[in-house]
Amino acid sequence: MEKEQNLEQEEMVAAEIDPEETAEETVQQSEKGSEENGRIAELESKLEEAENRYLRLQADFDNFRRRSRLDLEAGAKYRAQSLISDLLPAMDNFERALKMEADNDQAKSLMQGVEMVYRSILEALKKEGAEPIEAEGKEFDPNMHQAVMQVQEENFGSNIVVEEFQKGYILKDRVIRPSMVKVNQ
Structure with a gap:
């Protein structure tokens, strides 16, 4: 009797899992993964661009500060x-x-x-x-x-x-x- 119950449960599980549905789910998960990878690459690109913009702004500010100091020194001199x-x-x-x-x-x-x-x-x-x-x-x-x-x-x-x-x-x-x-x- 136990064997029959196990067989029935396996049949029910097998009946619930459709091979076509499993393939679709795998494709959807794969598409989700590639979308996520694309989104990650896009975010990394934006982050790198923002870091470059920040470094340029910092260099511009340092140059401005140096020029201002030199102008003040020349003005005093x-x-x-x-x-x-x-x-x-x-x-x-x-x-x-x-x-x-x-x-x-x-x-x-x-x-x-x-x-x-x-x-x-x-x-x-x-x-x-x-x-x-x-x-x-x-x-x-x-x-x-x-x-x-x-x-x-x-x-x-x-x-x-x-x-x-x-x-x-x-x-x-x-x-x-x-x-x-x-x-x-």
């Missing part, structure tokens, strides 16, 4: 540039005034006062890092000098500054105004 540029014509006028000859005591004392003011402004400029460019007797440098004349003198070597018409100034490592000079050929 050259903060007096516009003031110095505005003072240069006054310095030129002082230099012209100092070339005048004083013929009496009153004019001499006035010239001493002008010279004291000139020196104090020159010292203030030096404190800020501005200095006159040395020109006369030096070799012509197009970065520091502006040649307005050329002469041929035997006392000077070739490409040497013979005379300075207007003083040039440099602020730290930046030329504010080049010297206007006469150069020997």
Whole structure:
């Protein structure tokens, strides 16, 4: 009797499992698996794209931060540039005034006062890092000098500054105004 019951149960189980249904289920599971694999590949691709975008943004931000720091440093380093540029014509006028000859005591004392003011402004400029460019007797440098004349003198070597018409100034490592000079050929 037990054998008969086992056979009946096996027949019932066999009757419930249809081979066609089993094949369809396998195909559906396989399609689900390939859909899931495709979805996983798509998500991995999106993740990689997002990571790349994040890395680019981070690099851009680092570059922005570095540029901002450099701009601030340059601003601090050259903060007096516009003031110095505005003072240069006054310095030129002082230099012209100092070339005048004083013929009496009153004019001499006035010239001493002008010279004291000139020196104090020159010292203030030096404190800020501005200095006159040395020109006369030096070799012509197009970065520091502006040649307005050329002469041929035997006392000077070739490409040497013979005379300075207007003083040039440099602020730290930046030329504010080049010297206007006469150069020997």
